[in-house]
Amino acid sequence: MDDSTKQDGKTLDLLEKSATEQASSSSNSDCTENIEEFRKNLAQTLEAKSFYIPSFKIYGGVAGLYDYGPPGVKHFALEENMLEVDCPCLTPEVVLKASGHVEKFTDLMVKDEITGTCYRADHLLKDFCMEKLDNNKDLSVDKVQELKLVLAMLDDFSPEQLGSKIKEYGIVAPDTKNPLSDPYPFNLMFQTSIGPSGTIPGYMRPETAQGIFVNFKDLYYYNGNKLPFAAAQIGQAFRNEISPRQGLLRFREFTLAEIEHFVDPEDKSHPKFSEVVDLELLMFPREEQMPGKDTVKLRLGDAGTVNNETLGYFIGRVYLFLTLLGISKERLRFRQHCAHEMAHYAADCWDAEIKCSYGWMECVGIADRSAFDLRANSEKSGTPLVAHEKFSAPKEVEAMDEKEAMEVKAALESKGKVEFQVCTLEKAVTIKSNMVSISKEIKKEHQRVFTPSVIEPSLGIGRIIYFLFEHSFYTRPNKAGDEQLNVFRFLPVVAPTKCTVFPLVKDPELEAVARQISKSLTAAGIYNKYDDTGNTIGKRYARTDEVGVPFAITVDHTPTTVTIRERDSKDQIRVKVTEVVSVCKDLIDGVRTWEDIRRQYPSHPRMSPADE
Amino acid sequence: MDDSTKQDGKTLDLLEKSATEQASSSSNSDCTENIEEFRKNLAQTLEAKSFYIPSFKIYGGVAGLYDYGPPGVKHFALEENMLEVDCPCLTPEVVLKASGHVEKFTDLMVKDEITGTCYRADHLLKDFCMEKLDNNKDLSVDKVQELKLVLAMLDDFSPEQLGSKIKEYGIVAPDTKNPLSDPYPFNLMFQTSIGPSGTIPGYMRPETAQGIFVNFKDLYYYNGNKLPFAAAQIGQAFRNEISPRQGLLRFREFTLAEIEHFVDPEDKSHPKFSEVVDLELLMFPREEQMPGKDTVKLRLGDAGTVNNETLGYFIGRVYLFLTLLGISKERLRFRQHCAHEMAHYAADCWDAEIKCSYGWMECVGIADRSAFDLRANSEKSGTPLVAHEKFSAPKEVEAMDEKEAMEVKAALESKGKVEFQVCTLEKAVTIKSNMVSISKEIKKEHQRVFTPSVIEPSLGIGRIIYFLFEHSFYTRPNKAGDEQLNVFRFLPVVAPTKCTVFPLVKDPELEAVARQISKSLTAAGIYNKYDDTGNTIGKRYARTDEVGVPFAITVDHTPTTVTIRERDSKDQIRVKVTEVVSVCKDLIDGVRTWEDIRRQYPSHPRMSPADE
Known part of the structure; x- marks a missing residue:
């Protein structure tokens, strides 16, 4: 014990010296x-x-x-x-x-043969088929079937197939009507x-x-x-x-x-899978993706087609993340990739798709990309x-499964060669009998060395933000009923501006109180906007709704209280000036809901027409 | 009033309808x-x-x-x-x-004429001069002066000047000793x-x-x-x-x-300048930057060479920001650009420079770039x-100052032409007398239209992080005194990991408590690392110090309390399990200091040698 105290004393001295050095103006502390x-x-x-x-x-x-x-x-x-x-x-x-x-990493491109303008080949073919289907109601049943088949196959066409369809349908450059080049890959x-x-x-x-x-x-x-x-x-x-x-x-x-x-490819369980197992979400498994079938509501624990627990866990987490942001549960589905969509090495892949004005669009991919x-x-x-797994005791292992090895041996002896599919080369390699010898050996190994598998959730942040805009946007009439006003119903957690602060009229006293509230909100980390433009309060509310601010604080002629207005219900309550920051903070942190708050504070009558 | 209620009623109905639509599974809400x-x-x-x-x-x-x-x-x-x-x-x-x-946006480059390897011309010349000055103690006074002058002029040399110096000194490619090309600009x-x-x-x-x-x-x-x-x-x-x-x-x-x-170029005052006016910081104004002179400690309000209040305000804010992160006050200075360093249009420019192992290095530039x-x-x-400034009443204005106009007129009449310096073209333009006529006109204007000036603080985040690493890094001996241990003294606000949680020994009960504490820290938004490796507690402390974690929580055999150890002092206190998260949160948010906490809780004896 004595010894230890002495040692610590020495260390402390050193630390103090270093601190003093740092404080002294001429020193360079630790690097002189x-x-x-x-x-x-x-x-x-x-x-x-x-x-x-x-x-x-x-x-x-x-x-x-x-x-x-x-x-x-x-x-x-x-x-x-x-x-x-x-x-x-x-x-x-x-x-x-x-x-x-x-x-x-290419798309197939065609060029206008005269001007050189470039187009995506599949887009032109898609547009052609869609336009025909939409605007030619007298197409034969066979033709309709053919066009629908082309649309379904679009992603799988080779350059040659795409090119011959474009020729067959006589598709030309949309802007100039000039002929198009053959499709070729563009990186x-x-x-x-x-x-x-x-x-x-x-x-x-x-x-x-x-x-x-x-x-x-x-x-x-x-x-x-x-x-x-x-x-x-x-x-x-x-x-x-x-x-x-x-x-x-x-x-x-x-x-x-x-x-x-x-x-570990041999253990894809996830310790927290139990936390998402009871979530019910819209799923669109591979086998459901055919005409007449639709998404199904499934309990995640019952979605047997999800390849493994870790993949399932991330499907659950992505669902929770997106809905927490404000993506509508009913316009969010998880679609499994069909076999032909997946890379050959992938074990399974699910896309989170969101329904928007463009239809169902991918915004998150969750893939088991194996090794x-x-x-x-x-x-x-x-x-x-x-990665390495150390064994507690050495294990006896064979390099190859005995049955498999014997088959290879037999093939080499009979045909003189054998083919191996090498995964990462994506091709078969031929091994001749003079290249190898096959014998039975058992080695003692102290550890297992393996390439881990990777499960990859990949989130397109820009798309998610765009879908959030779509799912949050609505219009409602103004009071006079002669105009539609735009509103974003952003949840407090995602709203870029959390509060606006308005003095009701141009008045130095009200403005001082309002400025002070704005300052206190800022100090509490709440992003807010102060607006003392001379506009009517109605116009200012409309402007704050239009950028999705959830709460508007108005300082009126009551000396010690202000009103807080909630954007979507337009309900107003009256709160003491001293409490306004803590009420807003609770609302924004999700500690209390607007319903909780409304029960606790007196409500304030809606705007009178005179305010507009 | 009646009317208003009715209107709101209608709006609410609409909102409810929209909410219902969103809830119904088949609907597309606002975009169907x-x-x-x-x-x-x-x-x-x-x-x-x-x-x-x-x-x-x-x-x-x-x-x-x-x-x-x-x-x-x-x-x-x-x-x-x-x-x-x-x-x-x-x-x-x-x-x-x-x-x-x-x-x-170029640097001057020279090429190895044989291998084609590229070098920065000024770097080679700088290295040559530095090496000569460092390693040739018997240089003549004149030679020393010459080399120092070259170093001082380095940034201002033209390609031709750089090239002739490189030739004169016989500088060759450092890797091969091959001859070098002439310098040429590389974008x-x-x-x-x-x-x-x-x-x-x-x-x-x-x-x-x-x-x-x-x-x-x-x-x-x-x-x-x-x-x-x-x-x-x-x-x-x-x-x-x-x-x-x-x-x-x-x-x-x-x-x-x-x-x-x-x-507004005519008003560069800043309403919050008073908040920084009393800060005392190391400054290095233009006129001090000559041999034998050094930085001076100045009150920002007294630094008369700072061009305007807004520029001064941002100097103060940058100082507060950097020191809050943990940059040493004594190794931070603000250096004014000399006239030849600044772009011709700049009104003033100050660099925040930080002293590190490479000397004083720029990490923030604060410039008034005018319009x-x-x-x-x-x-x-x-x-x-x-920008526009609306006048409350129309003003009478002249396009040009009368005196200046009369001078131009006189020059045109006598010489037949006059030169104008056009700022954005960066050249002089000649105007001949047949191009213009000069007459006196007074116009009424309702607004002033002008190009705003811009004050630009530009922060190199990567550099700031690196300097923070340097200013935070120190070594101290281990207990035995036979090894130096590395420590980063990151302030809690910047430390990437705020706490580590250790069960003292491998024991399911201690591990369960430790895991629970780690979970509660995470729930409180505190990034922490749980470490149940079998290493001695001394080794685990050393490892946590080395990545700059400010607080280590150890669960020992005491059933309801744990110890918290502060990284730099190595002091330990004993805290109830139920209080540990709130104590850590206060420390990290800066609500209480370690000194406050240490006074409040019983201290725990330092590690005994047995723990090592």
């Missing part, structure tokens, strides 16, 4: 003595503790690009204890070759080059996920070499759309939030991106 | 009846209220790029009631031509092209400010056509550095926060970016 060593030590610590990770480290890194690792950025998903990372948008080509984007990534020599080709990332895959090793280490764990990233993604349509739904630059949840991404980046970079 | 009209109305409202603004609208817009306007994004600077916007990184060339970046922007045709050249933005300037008209309207107001943007910026050095200080992609505060940016974008786009 040996700057190089200080900096080296700091840099080592920052990298060892994953504050920064050199970007694309497994590919040798790129000068001037660093990722912020888990402790260096604010938390994103506190509830899940996810590791958040923040990687650059600039991505060297090698990463996007590994992911397949350089080769396959949707924005290309640039990194560094002054122009020798490192790079792209603006088309998704944020790759930044997490290339950092897997550091993240796994940061998590104490344990599975499962999740990493998340919110950031910009870029897609050079051929002809962006649908206004706010198809951006060339947009915000994505992607979560990569890494699991594809980690394997692909392992191969290209030469850095194994694997 | 007339989808096109619904969408048009919504889109109009979203654009009219500046939720979205088509990106680069004043230049005709670019398909697929939209800005999020003020109400559409979370608040950034609540205190200042700033309008936050979120514009794309992809920027069409025309905007960056207007800003001057296409022409002038630091990452280039790409927008759209499939390759006809719209674009760049990744080198700063975020342009996004605000091009939206000035919408922002001014959103602010009720009133000055002053500020808009802010946080986002990625991109600079294709020739050869990034200084590790974490020079990124090719980094986060910038820029504020553009628009003011340059708005004028440049007005001219290129043809959209006037101006």
